[in-house]
Amino acid sequence: MPKFxxxxxxxxxxxxxxxxxxxxxxxxxxxLGAAYQCMAPDASLDTIDHLAGKPxxxxxxxxxxxxxxxxxxxVDLATVKAADFDGFxxxxxxGAAKNLCTFATHGPDCTINPQVARVLKEAHxxxxxxxxxxxxxxxxxxxxxxxxxxxxxxxxxxxxxxxKKTGATHQACGVNDIVVDEKNRVVSTPAYMEAKSIKxxxxxxSKLVGRVVEMAGK
Amino acid sequence: MPKFxxxxxxxxxxxxxxxxxxxxxxxxxxxLGAAYQCMAPDASLDTIDHLAGKPxxxxxxxxxxxxxxxxxxxVDLATVKAADFDGFxxxxxxGAAKNLCTFATHGPDCTINPQVARVLKEAHxxxxxxxxxxxxxxxxxxxxxxxxxxxxxxxxxxxxxxxKKTGATHQACGVNDIVVDEKNRVVSTPAYMEAKSIKxxxxxxSKLVGRVVEMAGK
Numbered sequence: 469m470p471k472f473x474x475x476x477x478x479x480x481x482x483x484x485x486x487x488x489x490x491x492x493x494x495x496x497x498x499x500l501g502a503a504y505q506c507m508a509p510d511a512s513l514d515t516i517d518h519l520a521g522k523p524x525x526x527x528x529x530x531x532x533x534x535x536x537x538x539x540x541x542x543v544d545l546a547t548v549k550a551a552d553f554d555g556f557x558x559x560x561x562x563g564a565a566k567n568l569c570t571f572a573t574h575g576p577d578c579t580i581n582p583q584v585a586r587v588l589k590e591a592h593x594x595x596x597x598x599x600x601x602x603x604x605x606x607x608x609x610x611x612x613x614x615x616x617x618x619x620x621x622x623x624x625x626x627x628x629x630x631x632k633k634t635g636a637t638h639q640a641c642g643v644n645d646i647v648v649d650e651k652n653r654v655v656s657t658p659a660y661m662e663a664k665s666i667k668x669x670x671x672x673x674s675k676l677v678g679r680v681v682e683m684a685g686k
Numbered sequence: 687m688p689k690f691x692x693x694x695x696x697x698x699x700x701x702x703x704x705x706x707x708x709x710x711x712x713x714x715x716x717x718l719g720a721a722y723q724c725m726a727p728d729a730s731l732d733t734i735d736h737l738a739g740k741p742x743x744x745x746x747x748x749x750x751x752x753x754x755x756x757x758x759x760x761v762d763l764a765t766v767k768a769a770d771f772d773g774f775x776x777x778x779x780x781g782a783a784k785n786l787c788t789f790a791t792h793g794p795d796c797t798i799n800p801q802v803a804r805v806l807k808e809a810h811x812x813x814x815x816x817x818x819x820x821x822x823x824x825x826x827x828x829x830x831x832x833x834x835x836x837x838x839x840x841x842x843x844x845x846x847x848x849x850k851k852t853g854a855t856h857q858a859c860g861v862n863d864i865v866v867d868e869k870n871r872v873v874s875t876p877a878y879m880e881a882k883s884i885k886x887x888x889x890x891x892s893k894l895v896g897r898v899v900e901m902a903g904k
Contacts, residue, residue, distance in 0.1 A: 479698070498884045499888075518753035518754045532737045533736075539699050539706075539736075
């Protein structure tokens with residue numbers, strides 16, 4: 469049974485992993501007969517009150533909050549070796565752009581969490597497929613800009629422009645579809661960058677997971 | 687388009703709504719062409735650290751945390767009138783047994799949050815279907831014991847016994863299946879009371895949602 473790492477960034481669209489996207493990633497993997505391990509960096513995040521849509525004024529821990537989506541079964545990314553997995557998938561949510569890297573605040577000049585960068589660089593070097601959902605492709609673009617990686621975040625012009633400024637290639641894409649960079653073995657889908665409903669997010673993510681699992685078998 | 691209320695109890699299996707169950711409820715409703723509104727009581731909860739599996743020692747707000755699953759779109763249950771909806775669904779998680787009622791600590795002698803009880807009593811009186819997932823059937827059993835409601839939480843003997851002590855009827859049920867009380871228009875499924883994997887939880891929940899939506903149309 470192939471096994472995939474799912475890299476989370478907290479629990480909630482505004483300060484962590486987008487919950488629907490993360491859950492659909494896990495469901496799709498399980499439905500395809502693939503195992504998964506949730507993982508996240510041991511780092512702090514600025515809590516957003518999701519009802520008020522404003523900063524709550526306190527901090528939470530990315531790994532501890534990610535455990536909510538994982539039903540407790542999440543490991544510290546610092547303990548992860550890419551060689552132990554068949555591929556990796558990153559759901560979106562602001563956490564992917566604030567906690568895993570600083571794209572939300574620094575755009576193309578962002579930095580990437582060292583453990584996230586290490587695991588994904590190792591995975592890429594080993595030819596393991598990487599799936600990037602929603603805003604997570606911006607992180608992948610920064611990480612693999614020197615490989616001319618091709619990704620999508622949908623149609624948002626400003627975000628696409630920032631991705632191009634990293635040196636990566638952006639390709640527009642509909643919500644139900646995926647963009648595949650065969651050479652770099654990177655698959656991306658817009659999900660809630662475009663989705664108007666939860667079923668639209670599910671459609672693109674299940675397609676992405678299918679392609680990542682298929683790639684891992686080749 | 688029929689519209690359903692999804693009653694949440696926080697965000698995370700150990701102190702709120704079980705996240706996968708809540709997300710699958712929303713997905714299934716959307717896929718069936720039904721609209722939904724997430725709702726939760728404005729109440730406090732005892733935070734559980736989901737990584738350590740222990741009390742974190744602080745409190746969070748049920749409505750505010752539920753907003754994470756709802757991407758911000760959640761309303762205070764106190765503002766909800768059952769007549770405005772075609773039915774209601776309660777995902778499980780410890781939140782359903784600790785924040786919406788006190789079944790986790792008081793078993794058959796539990797009390798139910800007044801707003802939860804009011805909305806569900808109104809719904810039942812109006813003949814609106816009610817879907818109960820995982821441990822949430824225990825709440826429904828207590829609420830509608832005088833109606834001899836029939837529910838399932840799967841096969842767990844201790845929980846089934848506690849449900850029977852409320853005066854309700856318990857019927858054993860497999861993870862992929864549902865129990866339907868036609869007279870009371872109550873549908874239940876075990877989900878993570880039985881599920882060994884995320885796809886098993888999805889299977890039962892999508893079946894439950896299908897039946898609740900179908901019932902609402904009759």
